[in-house]
Amino acid sequence: METYKGVPGMSSKVILHMDMNAFFASVEQQSNPALRGKPVIVCGRGRTVVTTASYEARRYGVKTGMSLYEAKKCCPRIIPVEGNHVKYADTAKMIHEICLEYTCFVEVFSIDEVFMDISQVCESFDCGRIIAKRIQKRVKKEIGISSSVGVAPGKLLAKLASGRDKPSGLVVFNPHDIEEILSQTPVEDICGIGERTRAKLNNMGIETLKELGSADTQLLIKSFGFMGNILKKMGKGEEPGDVSPYCWKEPLKSIGHSNTFPRDTFNIDVVKSFLSLLSEKVAGRLRSCGRLAGKLSLYIRFSDFSGRSRQKTLSPAVKTGRDIFMHACRILKSFMPFKKAVRHIGVCVSSLIPDRAQGFLFEKEKRKEKLAEAMDKINKRYGDFMIRPLAVDIARDFTGPDIEIPAKVHGFPAGFRNAGK
Ligand SMILES: [Mg+2]
Structure with missing residues (x-):
């Protein structure tokens, strides 16, 4: 490990931690202007608890985990x-795209938190502050979500820094100040030290991180087992592992894909063509994990960044791109005519069930399925879009020849074109 100039043993890395403020509630307020500045809570259906409270709601004492009844009181x-998980995952991915413009080391810590190795x-750390400010401003301006950001020589300290000035602060822990920060920070402020560990440490006379970092290792191991070593490292502001390169794992509960148009559009053919590509992409992944989809969501974001989503239960459950596309078109129809130009569109399937019903499919369904599988095979062997629907060409005309259409396209019995020409 390199050493930071003048600070022996201190990593030279510049690590950023970004934590979106009241993320789910902020996304809802961003997509529906009527909710902005109001006390909003995000929760489930029926008897439910608060998942996230907007800052306006927090002022009234509303907290995560409260029942709806308590929140109303x-x-x-x-x-x-x-x-709406689709919407949140979609927004998170847009934020990640901004982060990825600065480094490929963007580690998704949770849906509303990322670490970046910049x-x-x-x-220098002064430069780190400038870049962190830029990223924070861009996420606010382009996605409409405010965040708290911390910059420090390590992940643990960067996370500590981002929590120091909530909401919307930017705190930089310069390597030269770390020792003082460790000596002033109570152990429970660090991520990973909960109430029970705090009480146990306090009983041992350990209250600050500095005291934890200089505690007797054997004593810590005796009290905490193998965690003793890790706790000691935490006390020194060190953590196991670097920032990992970006990897977005879709939750197994749903499969979704979205697209921001190169320019906002009212053109329904263009919207539908992209919708078909997204449907195919979703279907390909559904098949690859052997699932059927029982629910479909369509999410549209308009030119003024307002967004709406609608869901549809699919009975029987589906797995072909054509079926997903047809259902998505029905939902799309309910948004029309568009009052504002469309900026972004997303398709997501959920209520996934194992695809065990193949033997019970009707002949027509079986044929569609066989066709889709055959096309999967051809595209896999000869490259994406060897066989493709007309939609790809419409999308390409709209976007230009450089379009990188991310989907494998299949399942369209009509309108095929041979892409080999
Ligand atoms: Mg957060």
Whole structure:
């Protein structure tokens, strides 16, 4: 490990931690202007608890984990909004895209938190502050979500820094100040030290991180087992592992894909052509994991960044791109005519069930399925879009020849073109 100039043993890495503020509630407020500035809670259906409270709601004492009844008692004019995971995952991915412009080392810590290793683009921590400010501003301006950001020589300290000035702060822990910070920070402030560990450490006379870092290792191991070593490292502000390169794992509960248009559009053919590509992409992944989809969501974001989503239960459950596309078109129809130009569209399937019903499919369904599988095979062997629907060409005309259409396309019995020409 390199040493930071003048600070022996200190990593030279510049690590950024970004934590979106009241993420689910902020996404809801961003996509529906009527909710902005209001006390909003995101929750489930029926008897439910608060998943996230907007900062306006928090002022009334509304907290995560409260029942809807308790939240209403704190703030009678609270606005409950049913959570929409597709929308949140979609927004998170847009934020990741901004982060990835600075480094490929973007580690998704949770849906609303990322670590970034910006050492490659920063010569100093002053430079780190400038880049962090830029990223924070862009996420606010382009996605409409505010965040708290911390910059420090390591992940643990960067996370500590981002929590120091919530909401919307930017805190930089310069390597030269780390020792003082460790001596002033109570052990429970660090991520990973919960109430029980804190109580145990306090009983041992350990209250600050500095005291933890200089505690007797054997004593820590005796009290905490193998965690003793890790705790000691935490006390020194060190953590196991570097920032990992970007890897977005879709939750197994749903499969979704979305697309931001190169320019906003009212053209329904263009919207539908992209919708078909997204449907095919979703279907390909559904098949590869052997699932059928029982629910479909369509999410549209308009030119003013407002967004809406609608869901549809699919009975029987589906797995071909054509079926997903047809259902998505029905939902799309309910958004029309568009009052504003369309900026972004997303398709997501959920209520996934194992595809065990093949033997019971009707002949027509079987044929469609065989066709889709055959096309999967051809595209796999000869490259994406060897066989493709007309939609790809419409999308290509709209986007230009350089379009990188991310989907494998299949399942369209009509309108095929041979892409080999
Ligand atoms: Mg957060």
